[in-house]
Amino acid sequence: MGAGAVGIVYGFYLQKAGAEVSFLVKERHRSGLRDGVRTYVLKMWGRYATTVFSGYGVYSDVAELRGREFDLVVLTVASDALEHDWLASLARSVGETSRVLTLQPDINDRAKIDQHFPPDRVTQGLINFLSFQAPLAGAARPLPEDSPPGIAWFLVRPSGHFEASETGRWLQAELAKGGFHATVIDDLPGVSARRTARSIPVTAVLELADWKLARLVSPQFWSLAMASSREAEAVVSGAALKERALSRSALRHVLRLALPIIKRMAPFDIEGYLAFHFTKVGPQTLLVLDTLIEAGGGTPSRQVEALRSVRDRLRTKRAEG
Numbered sequence: 276m277g278a279g280a281v282g283i284v285y286g287f288y289l290q291k292a293g294a295e296v297s298f299l300v301k302e303r304h305r306s307g308l309r310d311g312v313r314t315y316v317l318k319m320w321g322r323y324a325t326t327v328f329s330g331y332g333v334y335s336d337v338a339e340l341r342g343r344e345f346d347l348v349v350l351t352v353a354s355d356a357l358e359h360d361w362l363a364s365l366a367r368s369v370g371e372t373s374r375v376l377t378l379q380p381d382i383n384d385r386a387k388i389d390q391h392f393p394p395d396r397v398t399q400g401l402i403n404f405l406s407f408q409a410p411l412a413g414a415a416r417p418l419p420e421d422s423p424p425g426i427a428w429f430l431v432r433p434s435g436h437f438e439a440s441e442t443g444r445w446l447q448a449e450l451a452k453g454g455f456h457a458t459v460i461d462d463l464p465g466v467s468a469r470r471t472a473r474s475i476p477v478t479a480v481l482e483l484a485d486w487k488l489a490r491l492v493s494p495q496f497w498s499l500a501m502a503s504s505r506e507a508e509a510v511v512s513g514a515a516l517k518e519r520a521l522s523r524s525a526l527r528h529v530l531r532l533a534l535p536i537i538k539r540m541a542p543f544d545i546e547g548y549l550a551f552h553f554t555k556v557g558p559q560t561l562l563v564l565d566t567l568i569e570a571g572g573g574t575p576s577r578q579v580e581a582l583r584s585v586r587d588r589l590r591t592k593r594a595e596g
Contacts, residue, residue, distance in 0.1 A: 276298060276351050277350075277352055278298040278300045278308055278333075280407050280428070281378065282349065282351040283314070283406070284404065285450075285455075287314060287328050288454060288455035289347075289449065290330065290331065291453030291454060292449050292450060292451075292453030295331075295332070297331060297334060299334045299335070299337070302335040302336075304335075305333055305335045311328055311329030312328045312329070313325065313326075313423045313424065314326055314427070314428075316428060317429040317542040319542055320542075321542065323417055337364045337368045343369075345373045346373065346374060347375075348369055348374070349376045350376065351378055353558065354379045354380060355559050357387050357388065358387075366392050371396065372396075374445075375397045375398065376398055376442070377397060377398070378399075378401070380470075381471070381559070381562060381566050382567075396442070398437060398440045399437075399464055400463075401436040401470065403431060403436060404430045404431065406426060407428075408551075411543070411544055411547045411551055412547075412551070413544075429542050429543065433456050433458045434456055435455070436460050437460070437463065438459065438460070438463040439460060439461045439463065440459075465511075471507075472504065472507035472510065472567065474504075475507070475563045475567075476500060476503035476504040476506075476567075477491075477500045477504055478560060479503070479585045480500035480585060482592070483499075483592060486549055487546065488534055488538075488545070492534070494527075499581060503582045506582050507582060510567050510579065511567075561586065564585065565586065567579065568583055568586065
């Protein structure tokens, strides 16, 4: 697995469960793993526990994996990274016996992965925790800016969801031994697609709102976020969705009133996290929007005008810097 904010979390709990863990990283990141990774497990009200995660293997070339057997390969890269040749090389190196867990959000990702790995060995997962490189720049809590750099995360329960396959159930049981609790879901691909449809358009509009939640819930941005997410849901469901104006309007007012409380109770700077994380995976956001628009195709039941507007405005905003 990769050694980013998601891979470290999975590696940490798999190691606690008794697994031997290895990371595949770019050469320039190898030295940063040599002495272990500082971890911060965040709790409510600004509390956290910290330790150093070590005792893992590190590889920086897919060729180094040849001849080795792995029970599980976890793909933690963003969706846009699947476009490159390394995936085919990885599949050739780890062979056809390794289980594969894919965590990418784009609705076309599974098909791309199935081109290289035996489909019956691939299981889809859904991330249900928040993790990031810490400390966040400019964020005063919960970690001072002079804290040792590392990976911080906040777990809810369940912290993940897996496809209801043999691998999904096995992984659920193994992670539970390490203190990471997950569920298995029969229609995980459908659940993942619907979550993507609801969240990615809203995330894109939040970026248009300069990552300010108070601006997101203003009428201007909220209406665009709701219209684009509704279109995306229609694309993945295959049918037009009725506009639930009252419920969406009520949600906006509830969020607007609750924002001060949410920010105070959150275990970290929410806006700082959202800006950092989704800027880092910015290409993935545009890729998912492109996929949804292409899948919509402009048919009567799948209008995508709001999605196109969000995508085009986001491209313009990024181009202007």
